[in-house]
Amino acid sequence: MPDQLRIAVPNKGQLAEPASAMLREAGYRQRKDSRDLVLVDPENQTEFFFLRPRDIAVYVGEGILQAGITGRDMLLDSGAPADEVLPLGFGGSTFRFAARGGAGLKVEDLAGKRVATSFAGLLTAYLEERGVDARVIHLDGAVESAIQLGVADAVADVVSTGTTLRNAGLEVFGDPILESEAVVIRQRGADDDPKIEQLLRRLRGVLVARDYVMMDYDVHAERLDEAVALTPGMEGPTVSPLHREGWVAVRAMVPRRSAQQIMDDLWDLGARAILVTDIYACRL
Ligand SMILES: Nc1ncnc2c1ncn2[C@@H]1O[C@H](COP(=O)(O)OP(=O)(O)OP(=O)(O)O)[C@@H](O)[C@H]1O
Numbered sequence: 001m002p003d004q005l006r007i008a009v010p011n012k013g014q015l016a017e018p019a020s021a022m023l024r025e026a027g028y029r030q031r032k033d034s035r036d037l038v039l040v041d042p043e044n045q046t047e048f049f050f051l052r053p054r055d056i057a058v059y060v061g062e063g064i065l066q067a068g069i070t071g072r073d074m075l076l077d078s079g080a081p082a083d084e085v086l087p088l089g090f091g092g093s094t095f096r097f098a099a100r101g102g103a104g105l106k107v108e109d110l111a112g113k114r115v116a117t118s119f120a121g122l123l124t125a126y127l128e129e130r131g132v133d134a135r136v137i138h139l140d141g142a143v144e145s146a147i148q149l150g151v152a153d154a155v156a157d158v159v160s161t162g163t164t165l166r167n168a169g170l171e172v173f174g175d176p177i178l179e180s181e182a183v184v185i186r187q188r189g190a191d192d193d194p195k196i197e198q199l200l201r202r203l204r205g206v207l208v209a210r211d212y213v214m215m216d217y218d219v220h221a222e223r224l225d226e227a228v229a230l231t232p233g234m235e236g237p238t239v240s241p242l243h244r245e246g247w248v249a250v251r252a253m254v255p256r257r258s259a260q261q262i263m264d265d266l267w268d269l270g271a272r273a274i275l276v277t278d279i280y281a282c283r284l
């Protein structure tokens, strides 16, 4: 098919499940068997290729696949000619230096030392920028063991909760090298593509539906300005007349995480019949 969209999705690891869940929420078919390598979604004229997250930037950078989901850290580490076009709000992690607890290292102290990492591209660029001449030891994973096993003096690794580091008796030092999360990537300089625009609009819709709720309430017209200040909505709330003298009904989207506080504040203003509902999907 000529305008079939080809999209790369992580096949395993931390991003695989949440990436597929998000695409499913956006109305795309996703694989049922985690060993499937390709899934055709004829309704959306889209083919999904399940690939190692580390390889996704390579396929997209070469222009073989038109977009992909991977980690920002993996995109930058690859050096592939691809750019981030939409952050997706999951797979959040920080790329950081760590060493034995109490070692008291600073980044400048790494000169002449060995630093193990599975992100050699990112680490080398960071050390070069700061003029620190350290030896980068490239490992595939489980980097936290490198110090105890004596292959490195420090590591640079992905930290999420910090549990893995703690269990290995390591402590972070220096500023975070990179804040990462899952992102949609496209080939650098790729032409606009209506199918990609549609994919991005759908994913943005999922992000909004996850982060916002719809709030409805009734309030006395005299307190409307104060109420609207609490619930400004995206482009101003909908205000409709109520079949009750002096009262209006208001409807606005509010951030999910502050919904309870906003309800309390509206209540204190005299608002009543305050209802919160989930947004199933949206295009803003
Ligand atoms: N514990 C974590 N929490 C959140 N995100 C993480 C975590 N570990 C890794 N990530 C992020 O997920 C992305 C993919 O990493 P992941 O660990 O799944 O791949 P991998 O190391 O190549 O695969 P595997 O660990 O299965 O060998 C990266 O962008 C990384 O920053």
Ligand SMILES: O=P(O)(O)OC[C@H]1O[C@H](OP(=O)(O)OP(=O)(O)O)[C@H](O)[C@@H]1O
Pocket: 013, 014, 140, 141, 142, 143, 144, 157, 158, 159, 160, 161, 162, 163, 164, 165
């Ligand atoms: O801070 P935490 O919540 O403990 O998470 C961080 C750990 O998660 C990832 O490991 P993964 O399970 O992907 O194994 P890997 O090192 O083989 O990639 C990452 O490489 C860290 O080791």
Ligand SMILES: [Mg+2]
Pocket: 013, 141
């Ligand atoms: Mg990993």
